Amino acid sequence: MKTKLAIFGGPGSGEIVAQSVVGLDDRFEFIGYLNDGLPRGGKLLGGDVLGTFGQWSSLPDDVQFIAPLHKVGEMEARLEIISRLGLPDNRWATVIDRAAAVADNSTVSFGTAITCFALVGPSNRVGRLVAMWPGAQVGHDAQIGDFAFIGRNSIVSGYCTVGTGAFIGSGSVVRERCRVGRFAVVGAGTTVISDVPDYAIVAGRPARILRVAKHGSE
Numbered sequence: 168m169k170t171k172l173a174i175f176g177g178p179g180s181g182e183i184v185a186q187s188v189v190g191l192d193d194r195f196e197f198i199g200y201l202n203d204g205l206p207r208g209g210k211l212l213g214g215d216v217l218g219t220f221g222q223w224s225s226l227p228d229d230v231q232f233i234a235p236l237h238k239v240g241e242m243e244a245r246l247e248i249i250s251r252l253g254l255p256d257n258r259w260a261t262v263i264d265r266a267a268a269v270a271d272n273s274t275v276s277f278g279t280a281i282t283c284f285a286l287v288g289p290s291n292r293v294g295r296l297v298a299m300w301p302g303a304q305v306g307h308d309a310q311i312g313d314f315a316f317i318g319r320n321s322i323v324s325g326y327c328t329v330g331t332g333a334f335i336g337s338g339s340v341v342r343e344r345c346r347v348g349r350f351a352v353v354g355a356g357t358t359v360i361s362d363v364p365d366y367a368i369v370a371g372r373p374a375r376i377l378r379v380a381k382h383g384s385e
């Protein structure tokens with residue numbers, strides 16, 4: 168039986184996850200989006216806007232959800248929004264695109280979206296509410312924290328740790344055994360060769376700290 172799926176969000180990120188389940192996935196029946204900014208009934212890729220975020224609880228009990236709300240500069244606030252929704256763990260779906268690959272001995276927790284051409288190698292632990300965008304790769308023996316974002320064609324190498332809410336921009340490489348801190352930002356096209364502190368924003372090859380975001384404001 169197909170799992171009914173609703174997506175928190177909409178244009179852009181929501182549609183990227185919808186792309187993984189619309190039309191070609193026999194595991195999910197995509198029923199639409201929850202969005203605070205779009206009118207109910209509005210149309211996006213593969214579905215309608217069903218209502219606001221807060222209306223999730225009015226949907227039938229067999230609907231599951233995913234929340235690809237990751238946004239650079241807003242990761243901590245977005246995670247708080249999701250936490251405040253109060254969904255029980257069993258209402259979160261895990262979406263793994265048919266064209267993604269996850270090694271059998273890796274674990275992927277609930278609420279996580281692994282989109283097309285993403286790869287999770289052996290012995291990794293991928294947390295809750297994580298987004299791996301198309302072409303993102305995690306090597307082996309790495310830990311990806313809750314609500315982390317790994318951008319298009321980025322590589323997180325072996326034995327790395329990515330903290331809760333860290334944002335790794337498109338086309339970046341994190342060298343093996345590095346730690347990317349909680350709510351840190353790795354700019355697009357960055358090569359990380361040493362640990363990134365919590366809340367730091369780094370960019371360049373090799374990565375340099377641009378600044379450290381004041382707690383909760385970035």
Ligand SMILES: CC(C)(COP(=O)(O)OP(=O)(O)OC[C@H]1O[C@@H](n2cnc3c(N)ncnc32)[C@H](O)[C@@H]1OP(=O)(O)O)[C@@H](O)C(=O)NCCC(=O)NCCS
Pocket residue numbers: 239300318319335336337352353354355356357368369370371372377
């Ligand atoms: C790192 C980032 C967050 C910084 O944004 P910002 O705070 O607005 O920074 P600015 O654009 O003001 O740039 C500040 C400095 O950092 C440099 N810089 C910014 N981003 C950079 C990057 N990705 N690589 C190298 N240098 C970068 C700028 O050239 C500038 O240098 P200067 O002070 O010598 O002129 C942003 O540039 C970025 O890369 N975001 C990720 C985008 C992404 O991958 N999105 C995925 C969407 S799916």
